[in-house]
Amino acid sequence: MKKFYLSLLCLLLAANLVLAQSKKKKSPAAYNKQNKENEKFLEKQWWLGVKGGMNLTKVNVVTNYAILAPTNYDASESGKKYSNFNLTGSHFTIEATFYFKHFTFSLQPTFQHSRFAYTNQYRWTDGETATNNVELNYEQEQKVDHILIPLVVKYEMTNTKLRPYLQAGIFQAFRVGATKSVTVSGIDQASGGQNEFQDESITVGAKDLFAKKYWGLLGGAGFYYNLGNNVRLNFDVQYKLGMSNVVSAENRYSNDRLAGVGDAMDDLDMDNLSISLGCLFPLRFLESGFKSLNRK
Known part of the structure:
Protein backbone atom coordinates (compact mmCIF):
# COMPACT_ATOMS: atom_id res chain seq x y z
CA MET A 1 0.00 0.00 0.00
CA GLU A 43 -4.09 49.18 -39.86
CA LYS A 44 -4.13 52.58 -38.15
CA GLN A 45 -1.22 54.93 -37.57
CA TRP A 46 -0.51 58.60 -36.93
CA TRP A 47 2.58 60.15 -38.53
CA LEU A 48 4.31 63.48 -38.05
CA GLY A 49 7.11 64.74 -40.27
CA VAL A 50 8.66 67.41 -42.44
CA LYS A 51 9.50 67.81 -46.11
CA GLY A 52 10.94 70.49 -48.35
CA GLY A 53 12.19 71.10 -51.83
CA MET A 54 11.93 73.18 -54.98
CA ASN A 55 9.00 74.41 -57.06
CA LEU A 56 8.34 75.91 -60.48
CA THR A 57 5.49 78.30 -61.30
CA LYS A 58 3.23 78.81 -64.27
CA VAL A 59 0.67 81.63 -64.58
CA ASN A 60 -2.48 81.67 -66.68
CA VAL A 61 -3.72 85.08 -67.84
CA VAL A 62 -7.41 85.70 -67.17
CA THR A 63 -7.55 89.39 -68.22
CA ASN A 64 -4.82 91.65 -69.63
CA TYR A 65 -4.16 95.14 -68.24
CA ALA A 66 -1.71 97.86 -69.30
CA ILE A 67 -0.80 101.46 -68.54
CA LEU A 68 0.37 102.37 -72.06
CA ALA A 69 -1.80 101.81 -75.12
CA PRO A 70 -0.24 101.96 -78.63
CA THR A 71 -2.01 104.05 -81.27
CA ASN A 72 -0.09 103.18 -84.42
CA TYR A 73 0.17 99.38 -84.11
CA ASP A 74 -1.84 96.51 -82.67
CA ALA A 75 -1.89 96.31 -78.88
CA SER A 76 -1.14 92.56 -79.00
CA GLU A 77 2.40 93.36 -80.15
CA SER A 78 3.12 94.95 -76.77
CA GLY A 79 1.36 92.28 -74.73
CA LYS A 80 3.13 90.51 -71.88
CA LYS A 81 4.97 87.28 -72.64
CA TYR A 82 5.23 85.01 -69.60
CA SER A 83 8.12 82.64 -68.99
CA ASN A 84 6.65 79.62 -67.25
CA PHE A 85 8.40 76.89 -65.22
CA ASN A 86 11.82 78.53 -65.58
CA LEU A 87 12.44 80.23 -62.20
CA THR A 88 13.07 78.03 -59.16
CA GLY A 89 11.26 78.67 -55.91
CA SER A 90 11.31 76.80 -52.61
CA HIS A 91 8.93 75.45 -49.96
CA PHE A 92 8.89 73.82 -46.53
CA THR A 93 6.09 71.64 -45.13
CA ILE A 94 5.05 70.20 -41.78
CA GLU A 95 2.96 67.07 -42.37
CA ALA A 96 0.47 65.47 -39.95
CA THR A 97 -0.94 62.24 -41.33
CA PHE A 98 -3.44 59.53 -40.35
CA TYR A 99 -3.15 56.14 -42.09
CA PHE A 100 -6.01 53.61 -42.32
CA LYS A 101 -6.02 50.56 -44.60
CA HIS A 102 -4.03 51.96 -47.56
CA PHE A 103 -5.58 55.44 -47.29
CA THR A 104 -3.78 58.42 -45.79
CA PHE A 105 -5.50 61.65 -44.69
CA SER A 106 -3.00 64.46 -44.37
CA LEU A 107 -2.83 68.11 -43.25
CA GLN A 108 0.25 69.81 -44.73
CA PRO A 109 0.82 73.46 -43.70
CA THR A 110 3.38 74.84 -46.18
CA PHE A 111 5.48 77.98 -46.61
CA GLN A 112 5.85 78.49 -50.38
CA HIS A 113 8.18 80.96 -52.12
CA SER A 114 7.20 81.28 -55.80
CA ARG A 115 8.82 83.10 -58.72
CA PHE A 116 7.64 83.94 -62.23
CA ALA A 117 8.53 86.53 -64.87
CA TYR A 118 7.24 88.21 -68.00
CA THR A 119 8.49 90.61 -70.68
CA ASN A 120 6.77 93.15 -72.90
CA GLN A 121 7.82 95.73 -75.47
CA TYR A 122 6.69 99.20 -76.55
CA ARG A 123 7.78 101.16 -79.64
CA TRP A 124 7.50 104.87 -80.42
CA THR A 125 7.86 106.07 -84.03
CA ASP A 126 7.97 109.58 -85.42
CA GLY A 127 4.95 110.03 -87.67
CA GLU A 128 6.98 112.00 -90.22
CA THR A 129 10.31 110.15 -90.10
CA ALA A 130 9.96 106.42 -89.54
CA THR A 131 13.66 106.00 -88.82
CA ASN A 132 13.25 108.15 -85.71
CA ASN A 133 11.99 105.62 -83.17
CA VAL A 134 12.50 104.36 -79.65
CA GLU A 135 12.08 100.74 -78.57
CA LEU A 136 11.51 99.94 -74.88
CA ASN A 137 11.87 96.41 -73.46
CA TYR A 138 10.49 95.55 -70.00
CA GLU A 139 11.60 92.56 -67.94
CA GLN A 140 9.56 91.90 -64.79
CA GLU A 141 10.22 89.30 -62.09
CA GLN A 142 7.71 88.54 -59.34
CA LYS A 143 8.54 86.86 -56.02
CA VAL A 144 5.60 86.00 -53.80
CA ASP A 145 5.34 84.11 -50.49
CA HIS A 146 2.25 82.23 -49.34
CA ILE A 147 1.20 80.04 -46.42
CA LEU A 148 -0.71 77.09 -47.89
CA ILE A 149 -3.10 74.87 -45.93
CA PRO A 150 -3.64 71.73 -48.04
CA LEU A 151 -5.92 68.81 -47.13
CA VAL A 152 -4.68 65.72 -48.98
CA VAL A 153 -5.91 62.15 -49.44
CA LYS A 154 -3.35 59.53 -50.51
CA TYR A 155 -3.80 55.93 -51.64
CA GLU A 156 -0.84 53.61 -50.96
CA MET A 157 -0.77 50.92 -53.61
CA THR A 158 1.32 48.27 -51.81
CA ASN A 159 2.21 47.01 -48.31
CA THR A 160 5.91 46.56 -49.04
CA LYS A 161 8.88 48.60 -47.82
CA LEU A 162 8.64 50.74 -50.98
CA ARG A 163 5.12 52.12 -51.12
CA PRO A 164 4.09 54.18 -54.18
CA TYR A 165 1.01 56.35 -53.77
CA LEU A 166 -1.36 58.65 -55.62
CA GLN A 167 -2.74 61.80 -54.02
CA ALA A 168 -5.37 64.49 -54.49
CA GLY A 169 -6.62 67.38 -52.41
CA ILE A 170 -7.62 71.00 -51.99
CA PHE A 171 -5.74 73.98 -50.55
CA GLN A 172 -6.21 77.53 -49.33
CA ALA A 173 -3.29 79.98 -49.76
CA PHE A 174 -2.71 83.12 -47.70
CA ARG A 175 -0.39 85.87 -48.97
CA VAL A 176 2.59 86.66 -46.71
CA GLY A 177 4.75 89.00 -48.80
CA ALA A 178 5.93 89.84 -52.32
CA THR A 179 8.51 91.84 -54.25
CA LYS A 180 8.67 92.91 -57.88
CA SER A 181 11.70 93.85 -59.98
CA VAL A 182 11.47 95.79 -63.26
CA THR A 183 14.33 96.37 -65.69
CA VAL A 184 13.86 98.69 -68.67
CA SER A 185 16.23 98.56 -71.65
CA GLY A 186 15.94 99.63 -75.26
CA ILE A 187 17.27 101.23 -78.41
CA ASP A 188 17.00 104.96 -79.05
CA GLN A 189 17.18 105.95 -82.74
CA ALA A 190 15.45 109.31 -82.34
CA SER A 191 18.39 111.33 -81.09
CA GLY A 192 20.62 111.35 -84.15
CA GLY A 193 22.01 107.82 -83.90
CA GLN A 194 21.43 104.34 -82.53
CA ASN A 195 21.94 104.26 -78.77
CA GLU A 196 21.35 101.18 -76.66
CA PHE A 197 20.56 101.72 -72.99
CA GLN A 198 19.51 99.89 -69.84
CA ASP A 199 18.09 101.61 -66.79
CA GLU A 200 18.84 100.52 -63.27
CA SER A 201 16.44 97.83 -62.03
CA ILE A 202 13.56 98.93 -59.82
CA THR A 203 12.72 96.59 -56.92
CA VAL A 204 9.69 97.39 -54.81
CA GLY A 205 7.56 95.71 -52.19
CA ALA A 206 4.57 94.32 -54.05
CA LYS A 207 2.57 92.67 -51.26
CA ASP A 208 -0.50 94.81 -51.92
CA LEU A 209 -0.49 93.92 -55.62
CA PHE A 210 -1.38 90.31 -54.78
CA ALA A 211 -4.68 89.06 -53.39
CA LYS A 212 -4.80 88.27 -49.69
CA LYS A 213 -5.75 84.68 -50.44
CA TYR A 214 -6.59 82.26 -53.23
CA TRP A 215 -7.54 78.59 -53.43
CA GLY A 216 -6.87 75.64 -55.66
CA LEU A 217 -6.79 71.90 -56.25
CA LEU A 218 -3.80 69.57 -56.18
CA GLY A 219 -2.83 66.14 -57.41
CA GLY A 220 0.33 64.11 -57.63
CA ALA A 221 2.24 60.97 -56.77
CA GLY A 222 5.20 59.78 -54.78
CA PHE A 223 6.45 56.93 -52.64
CA TYR A 224 7.40 56.07 -49.07
CA TYR A 225 10.40 53.95 -48.17
CA ASN A 226 10.08 52.24 -44.80
CA LEU A 227 13.27 52.04 -42.79
CA GLY A 228 13.86 49.46 -40.06
CA ASN A 229 13.71 52.02 -37.26
CA ASN A 230 10.05 53.08 -37.60
CA VAL A 231 10.86 56.00 -39.93
CA ARG A 232 9.47 56.62 -43.41
CA LEU A 233 11.41 58.47 -46.09
CA ASN A 234 9.21 60.32 -48.56
CA PHE A 235 9.61 61.46 -52.18
CA ASP A 236 6.66 63.60 -53.24
CA VAL A 237 5.54 65.38 -56.43
CA GLN A 238 2.53 67.72 -56.42
CA TYR A 239 0.89 69.88 -59.05
CA LYS A 240 -1.17 72.71 -57.54
CA LEU A 241 -3.82 74.16 -59.84
CA GLY A 242 -4.83 77.71 -58.89
CA MET A 243 -8.58 78.28 -59.15
CA SER A 244 -8.88 81.98 -58.26
CA ASN A 245 -7.16 85.27 -59.06
CA VAL A 246 -3.82 85.80 -57.26
CA VAL A 247 -3.72 89.53 -58.12
CA SER A 248 -5.46 92.27 -56.15
CA ALA A 249 -7.82 94.05 -58.55
CA GLU A 250 -8.33 97.08 -56.28
CA ASN A 251 -4.57 97.66 -55.87
CA ARG A 252 -3.57 97.09 -59.49
CA TYR A 253 -2.47 100.71 -60.06
CA SER A 254 -1.60 101.60 -56.45
CA ASN A 255 2.20 101.52 -56.79
CA ASP A 256 3.37 104.85 -58.25
CA ARG A 257 6.87 103.63 -59.12
CA LEU A 258 5.55 100.72 -61.17
CA ALA A 259 2.86 102.81 -62.82
CA GLY A 260 5.57 105.34 -63.69
CA VAL A 261 7.43 102.75 -65.78
CA GLY A 262 4.23 101.61 -67.47
CA ASP A 263 3.56 98.38 -65.59
CA ALA A 264 0.23 96.95 -64.42
CA MET A 265 -0.45 93.41 -63.24
CA ASP A 266 -2.75 91.15 -65.26
CA ASP A 267 -5.40 89.04 -63.55
CA LEU A 268 -3.71 85.66 -63.10
CA ASP A 269 -4.30 82.11 -61.95
CA MET A 270 -1.08 80.57 -60.60
CA ASP A 271 -0.10 76.89 -60.97
CA ASN A 272 2.81 75.33 -59.14
CA LEU A 273 4.83 72.14 -59.61
CA SER A 274 6.67 71.07 -56.46
CA ILE A 275 9.18 68.28 -55.77
CA SER A 276 9.90 67.37 -52.14
CA LEU A 277 11.98 65.07 -49.97
CA GLY A 278 11.09 64.38 -46.36
CA CYS A 279 10.66 61.93 -43.52
CA LEU A 280 7.81 60.85 -41.25
CA PHE A 281 7.88 59.49 -37.70
CA PRO A 282 5.15 57.21 -36.24
CA LEU A 283 3.28 58.36 -33.15
CA ARG A 284 1.86 54.96 -32.06
CA PHE A 285 3.92 51.98 -30.90
CA LEU A 286 2.98 48.53 -29.60
CA GLU A 287 6.09 48.13 -27.46
CA SER A 288 9.68 49.34 -27.42
CA GLY A 289 11.01 46.54 -29.62
CA PHE A 290 8.11 46.37 -32.06
CA LYS A 291 8.33 47.88 -35.52
CA SER A 292 5.18 49.84 -36.21
CA LEU A 293 5.78 49.62 -39.93
CA ASN A 294 4.78 46.66 -42.03
CA ARG A 295 7.32 43.94 -41.32
CA LYS A 296 7.57 42.59 -44.87
Missing part, protein backbone atom coordinates in the same frame (compact mmCIF):
# COMPACT_ATOMS: atom_id res chain seq x y z
CA LYS A 2 2.83 2.39 0.82
CA LYS A 3 4.28 1.74 -2.60
CA PHE A 4 0.90 2.57 -4.15
CA TYR A 5 0.64 5.90 -2.32
CA LEU A 6 4.24 6.73 -3.22
CA SER A 7 3.58 6.00 -6.89
CA LEU A 8 0.40 8.11 -6.82
CA LEU A 9 2.27 11.00 -5.24
CA CYS A 10 4.95 10.83 -7.94
CA LEU A 11 2.28 10.87 -10.65
CA LEU A 12 0.61 13.90 -9.12
CA LEU A 13 3.91 15.78 -8.91
CA ALA A 14 4.72 14.96 -12.55
CA ALA A 15 1.27 16.08 -13.70
CA ASN A 16 1.62 19.32 -11.78
CA LEU A 17 5.03 19.96 -13.41
CA VAL A 18 3.67 19.35 -16.90
CA LEU A 19 0.73 21.67 -16.25
CA ALA A 20 3.05 24.42 -15.05
CA GLN A 21 5.22 24.11 -18.16
CA SER A 22 2.17 24.26 -20.45
CA LYS A 23 1.08 27.50 -18.84
CA LYS A 24 4.45 29.09 -19.60
CA LYS A 25 4.23 28.21 -23.30
CA LYS A 26 1.62 29.99 -25.44
CA SER A 27 -0.59 27.84 -27.53
CA PRO A 28 -0.74 28.34 -31.31
CA ALA A 29 -4.12 29.96 -30.78
CA ALA A 30 -2.57 32.50 -28.42
CA TYR A 31 0.11 33.32 -30.99
CA ASN A 32 -2.50 33.76 -33.70
CA LYS A 33 -4.53 36.03 -31.45
CA GLN A 34 -1.49 38.21 -30.72
CA ASN A 35 -0.57 38.43 -34.41
CA LYS A 36 -4.11 39.46 -35.27
CA GLU A 37 -3.99 42.17 -32.63
CA ASN A 38 -0.67 43.41 -34.04
CA GLU A 39 -2.01 43.46 -37.58
CA LYS A 40 -5.15 45.26 -36.43
CA PHE A 41 -2.95 47.84 -34.70
CA LEU A 42 -0.95 48.35 -37.90
Whole structure:
Protein backbone atom coordinates (compact mmCIF):
# COMPACT_ATOMS: atom_id res chain seq x y z
CA MET A 1 0.00 0.00 0.00
CA LYS A 2 2.83 2.39 0.82
CA LYS A 3 4.28 1.74 -2.60
CA PHE A 4 0.90 2.57 -4.15
CA TYR A 5 0.64 5.90 -2.32
CA LEU A 6 4.24 6.73 -3.22
CA SER A 7 3.58 6.00 -6.89
CA LEU A 8 0.40 8.11 -6.82
CA LEU A 9 2.27 11.00 -5.24
CA CYS A 10 4.95 10.83 -7.94
CA LEU A 11 2.28 10.87 -10.65
CA LEU A 12 0.61 13.90 -9.12
CA LEU A 13 3.91 15.78 -8.91
CA ALA A 14 4.72 14.96 -12.55
CA ALA A 15 1.27 16.08 -13.70
CA ASN A 16 1.62 19.32 -11.78
CA LEU A 17 5.03 19.96 -13.41
CA VAL A 18 3.67 19.35 -16.90
CA LEU A 19 0.73 21.67 -16.25
CA ALA A 20 3.05 24.42 -15.05
CA GLN A 21 5.22 24.11 -18.16
CA SER A 22 2.17 24.26 -20.45
CA LYS A 23 1.08 27.50 -18.84
CA LYS A 24 4.45 29.09 -19.60
CA LYS A 25 4.23 28.21 -23.30
CA LYS A 26 1.62 29.99 -25.44
CA SER A 27 -0.59 27.84 -27.53
CA PRO A 28 -0.74 28.34 -31.31
CA ALA A 29 -4.12 29.96 -30.78
CA ALA A 30 -2.57 32.50 -28.42
CA TYR A 31 0.11 33.32 -30.99
CA ASN A 32 -2.50 33.76 -33.70
CA LYS A 33 -4.53 36.03 -31.45
CA GLN A 34 -1.49 38.21 -30.72
CA ASN A 35 -0.57 38.43 -34.41
CA LYS A 36 -4.11 39.46 -35.27
CA GLU A 37 -3.99 42.17 -32.63
CA ASN A 38 -0.67 43.41 -34.04
CA GLU A 39 -2.01 43.46 -37.58
CA LYS A 40 -5.15 45.26 -36.43
CA PHE A 41 -2.95 47.84 -34.70
CA LEU A 42 -0.95 48.35 -37.90
CA GLU A 43 -4.09 49.18 -39.86
CA LYS A 44 -4.13 52.58 -38.15
CA GLN A 45 -1.22 54.93 -37.57
CA TRP A 46 -0.51 58.60 -36.93
CA TRP A 47 2.58 60.15 -38.53
CA LEU A 48 4.31 63.48 -38.05
CA GLY A 49 7.11 64.74 -40.27
CA VAL A 50 8.66 67.41 -42.44
CA LYS A 51 9.50 67.81 -46.11
CA GLY A 52 10.94 70.49 -48.35
CA GLY A 53 12.19 71.10 -51.83
CA MET A 54 11.93 73.18 -54.98
CA ASN A 55 9.00 74.41 -57.06
CA LEU A 56 8.34 75.91 -60.48
CA THR A 57 5.49 78.30 -61.30
CA LYS A 58 3.23 78.81 -64.27
CA VAL A 59 0.67 81.63 -64.58
CA ASN A 60 -2.48 81.67 -66.68
CA VAL A 61 -3.72 85.08 -67.84
CA VAL A 62 -7.41 85.70 -67.17
CA THR A 63 -7.55 89.39 -68.22
CA ASN A 64 -4.82 91.65 -69.63
CA TYR A 65 -4.16 95.14 -68.24
CA ALA A 66 -1.71 97.86 -69.30
CA ILE A 67 -0.80 101.46 -68.54
CA LEU A 68 0.37 102.37 -72.06
CA ALA A 69 -1.80 101.81 -75.12
CA PRO A 70 -0.24 101.96 -78.63
CA THR A 71 -2.01 104.05 -81.27
CA ASN A 72 -0.09 103.18 -84.42
CA TYR A 73 0.17 99.38 -84.11
CA ASP A 74 -1.84 96.51 -82.67
CA ALA A 75 -1.89 96.31 -78.88
CA SER A 76 -1.14 92.56 -79.00
CA GLU A 77 2.40 93.36 -80.15
CA SER A 78 3.12 94.95 -76.77
CA GLY A 79 1.36 92.28 -74.73
CA LYS A 80 3.13 90.51 -71.88
CA LYS A 81 4.97 87.28 -72.64
CA TYR A 82 5.23 85.01 -69.60
CA SER A 83 8.12 82.64 -68.99
CA ASN A 84 6.65 79.62 -67.25
CA PHE A 85 8.40 76.89 -65.22
CA ASN A 86 11.82 78.53 -65.58
CA LEU A 87 12.44 80.23 -62.20
CA THR A 88 13.07 78.03 -59.16
CA GLY A 89 11.26 78.67 -55.91
CA SER A 90 11.31 76.80 -52.61
CA HIS A 91 8.93 75.45 -49.96
CA PHE A 92 8.89 73.82 -46.53
CA THR A 93 6.09 71.64 -45.13
CA ILE A 94 5.05 70.20 -41.78
CA GLU A 95 2.96 67.07 -42.37
CA ALA A 96 0.47 65.47 -39.95
CA THR A 97 -0.94 62.24 -41.33
CA PHE A 98 -3.44 59.53 -40.35
CA TYR A 99 -3.15 56.14 -42.09
CA PHE A 100 -6.01 53.61 -42.32
CA LYS A 101 -6.02 50.56 -44.60
CA HIS A 102 -4.03 51.96 -47.56
CA PHE A 103 -5.58 55.44 -47.29
CA THR A 104 -3.78 58.42 -45.79
CA PHE A 105 -5.50 61.65 -44.69
CA SER A 106 -3.00 64.46 -44.37
CA LEU A 107 -2.83 68.11 -43.25
CA GLN A 108 0.25 69.81 -44.73
CA PRO A 109 0.82 73.46 -43.70
CA THR A 110 3.38 74.84 -46.18
CA PHE A 111 5.48 77.98 -46.61
CA GLN A 112 5.85 78.49 -50.38
CA HIS A 113 8.18 80.96 -52.12
CA SER A 114 7.20 81.28 -55.80
CA ARG A 115 8.82 83.10 -58.72
CA PHE A 116 7.64 83.94 -62.23
CA ALA A 117 8.53 86.53 -64.87
CA TYR A 118 7.24 88.21 -68.00
CA THR A 119 8.49 90.61 -70.68
CA ASN A 120 6.77 93.15 -72.90
CA GLN A 121 7.82 95.73 -75.47
CA TYR A 122 6.69 99.20 -76.55
CA ARG A 123 7.78 101.16 -79.64
CA TRP A 124 7.50 104.87 -80.42
CA THR A 125 7.86 106.07 -84.03
CA ASP A 126 7.97 109.58 -85.42
CA GLY A 127 4.95 110.03 -87.67
CA GLU A 128 6.98 112.00 -90.22
CA THR A 129 10.31 110.15 -90.10
CA ALA A 130 9.96 106.42 -89.54
CA THR A 131 13.66 106.00 -88.82
CA ASN A 132 13.25 108.15 -85.71
CA ASN A 133 11.99 105.62 -83.17
CA VAL A 134 12.50 104.36 -79.65
CA GLU A 135 12.08 100.74 -78.57
CA LEU A 136 11.51 99.94 -74.88
CA ASN A 137 11.87 96.41 -73.46
CA TYR A 138 10.49 95.55 -70.00
CA GLU A 139 11.60 92.56 -67.94
CA GLN A 140 9.56 91.90 -64.79
CA GLU A 141 10.22 89.30 -62.09
CA GLN A 142 7.71 88.54 -59.34
CA LYS A 143 8.54 86.86 -56.02
CA VAL A 144 5.60 86.00 -53.80
CA ASP A 145 5.34 84.11 -50.49
CA HIS A 146 2.25 82.23 -49.34
CA ILE A 147 1.20 80.04 -46.42
CA LEU A 148 -0.71 77.09 -47.89
CA ILE A 149 -3.10 74.87 -45.93
CA PRO A 150 -3.64 71.73 -48.04
CA LEU A 151 -5.92 68.81 -47.13
CA VAL A 152 -4.68 65.72 -48.98
CA VAL A 153 -5.91 62.15 -49.44
CA LYS A 154 -3.35 59.53 -50.51
CA TYR A 155 -3.80 55.93 -51.64
CA GLU A 156 -0.84 53.61 -50.96
CA MET A 157 -0.77 50.92 -53.61
CA THR A 158 1.32 48.27 -51.81
CA ASN A 159 2.21 47.01 -48.31
CA THR A 160 5.91 46.56 -49.04
CA LYS A 161 8.88 48.60 -47.82
CA LEU A 162 8.64 50.74 -50.98
CA ARG A 163 5.12 52.12 -51.12
CA PRO A 164 4.09 54.18 -54.18
CA TYR A 165 1.01 56.35 -53.77
CA LEU A 166 -1.36 58.65 -55.62
CA GLN A 167 -2.74 61.80 -54.02
CA ALA A 168 -5.37 64.49 -54.49
CA GLY A 169 -6.62 67.38 -52.41
CA ILE A 170 -7.62 71.00 -51.99
CA PHE A 171 -5.74 73.98 -50.55
CA GLN A 172 -6.21 77.53 -49.33
CA ALA A 173 -3.29 79.98 -49.76
CA PHE A 174 -2.71 83.12 -47.70
CA ARG A 175 -0.39 85.87 -48.97
CA VAL A 176 2.59 86.66 -46.71
CA GLY A 177 4.75 89.00 -48.80
CA ALA A 178 5.93 89.84 -52.32
CA THR A 179 8.51 91.84 -54.25
CA LYS A 180 8.67 92.91 -57.88
CA SER A 181 11.70 93.85 -59.98
CA VAL A 182 11.47 95.79 -63.26
CA THR A 183 14.33 96.37 -65.69
CA VAL A 184 13.86 98.69 -68.67
CA SER A 185 16.23 98.56 -71.65
CA GLY A 186 15.94 99.63 -75.26
CA ILE A 187 17.27 101.23 -78.41
CA ASP A 188 17.00 104.96 -79.05
CA GLN A 189 17.18 105.95 -82.74
CA ALA A 190 15.45 109.31 -82.34
CA SER A 191 18.39 111.33 -81.09
CA GLY A 192 20.62 111.35 -84.15
CA GLY A 193 22.01 107.82 -83.90
CA GLN A 194 21.43 104.34 -82.53
CA ASN A 195 21.94 104.26 -78.77
CA GLU A 196 21.35 101.18 -76.66
CA PHE A 197 20.56 101.72 -72.99
CA GLN A 198 19.51 99.89 -69.84
CA ASP A 199 18.09 101.61 -66.79
CA GLU A 200 18.84 100.52 -63.27
CA SER A 201 16.44 97.83 -62.03
CA ILE A 202 13.56 98.93 -59.82
CA THR A 203 12.72 96.59 -56.92
CA VAL A 204 9.69 97.39 -54.81
CA GLY A 205 7.56 95.71 -52.19
CA ALA A 206 4.57 94.32 -54.05
CA LYS A 207 2.57 92.67 -51.26
CA ASP A 208 -0.50 94.81 -51.92
CA LEU A 209 -0.49 93.92 -55.62
CA PHE A 210 -1.38 90.31 -54.78
CA ALA A 211 -4.68 89.06 -53.39
CA LYS A 212 -4.80 88.27 -49.69
CA LYS A 213 -5.75 84.68 -50.44
CA TYR A 214 -6.59 82.26 -53.23
CA TRP A 215 -7.54 78.59 -53.43
CA GLY A 216 -6.87 75.64 -55.66
CA LEU A 217 -6.79 71.90 -56.25
CA LEU A 218 -3.80 69.57 -56.18
CA GLY A 219 -2.83 66.14 -57.41
CA GLY A 220 0.33 64.11 -57.63
CA ALA A 221 2.24 60.97 -56.77
CA GLY A 222 5.20 59.78 -54.78
CA PHE A 223 6.45 56.93 -52.64
CA TYR A 224 7.40 56.07 -49.07
CA TYR A 225 10.40 53.95 -48.17
CA ASN A 226 10.08 52.24 -44.80
CA LEU A 227 13.27 52.04 -42.79
CA GLY A 228 13.86 49.46 -40.06
CA ASN A 229 13.71 52.02 -37.26
CA ASN A 230 10.05 53.08 -37.60
CA VAL A 231 10.86 56.00 -39.93
CA ARG A 232 9.47 56.62 -43.41
CA LEU A 233 11.41 58.47 -46.09
CA ASN A 234 9.21 60.32 -48.56
CA PHE A 235 9.61 61.46 -52.18
CA ASP A 236 6.66 63.60 -53.24
CA VAL A 237 5.54 65.38 -56.43
CA GLN A 238 2.53 67.72 -56.42
CA TYR A 239 0.89 69.88 -59.05
CA LYS A 240 -1.17 72.71 -57.54
CA LEU A 241 -3.82 74.16 -59.84
CA GLY A 242 -4.83 77.71 -58.89
CA MET A 243 -8.58 78.28 -59.15
CA SER A 244 -8.88 81.98 -58.26
CA ASN A 245 -7.16 85.27 -59.06
CA VAL A 246 -3.82 85.80 -57.26
CA VAL A 247 -3.72 89.53 -58.12
CA SER A 248 -5.46 92.27 -56.15
CA ALA A 249 -7.82 94.05 -58.55
CA GLU A 250 -8.33 97.08 -56.28
CA ASN A 251 -4.57 97.66 -55.87
CA ARG A 252 -3.57 97.09 -59.49
CA TYR A 253 -2.47 100.71 -60.06
CA SER A 254 -1.60 101.60 -56.45
CA ASN A 255 2.20 101.52 -56.79
CA ASP A 256 3.37 104.85 -58.25
CA ARG A 257 6.87 103.63 -59.12
CA LEU A 258 5.55 100.72 -61.17
CA ALA A 259 2.86 102.81 -62.82
CA GLY A 260 5.57 105.34 -63.69
CA VAL A 261 7.43 102.75 -65.78
CA GLY A 262 4.23 101.61 -67.47
CA ASP A 263 3.56 98.38 -65.59
CA ALA A 264 0.23 96.95 -64.42
CA MET A 265 -0.45 93.41 -63.24
CA ASP A 266 -2.75 91.15 -65.26
CA ASP A 267 -5.40 89.04 -63.55
CA LEU A 268 -3.71 85.66 -63.10
CA ASP A 269 -4.30 82.11 -61.95
CA MET A 270 -1.08 80.57 -60.60
CA ASP A 271 -0.10 76.89 -60.97
CA ASN A 272 2.81 75.33 -59.14
CA LEU A 273 4.83 72.14 -59.61
CA SER A 274 6.67 71.07 -56.46
CA ILE A 275 9.18 68.28 -55.77
CA SER A 276 9.90 67.37 -52.14
CA LEU A 277 11.98 65.07 -49.97
CA GLY A 278 11.09 64.38 -46.36
CA CYS A 279 10.66 61.93 -43.52
CA LEU A 280 7.81 60.85 -41.25
CA PHE A 281 7.88 59.49 -37.70
CA PRO A 282 5.15 57.21 -36.24
CA LEU A 283 3.28 58.36 -33.15
CA ARG A 284 1.86 54.96 -32.06
CA PHE A 285 3.92 51.98 -30.90
CA LEU A 286 2.98 48.53 -29.60
CA GLU A 287 6.09 48.13 -27.46
CA SER A 288 9.68 49.34 -27.42
CA GLY A 289 11.01 46.54 -29.62
CA PHE A 290 8.11 46.37 -32.06
CA LYS A 291 8.33 47.88 -35.52
CA SER A 292 5.18 49.84 -36.21
CA LEU A 293 5.78 49.62 -39.93
CA ASN A 294 4.78 46.66 -42.03
CA ARG A 295 7.32 43.94 -41.32
CA LYS A 296 7.57 42.59 -44.87
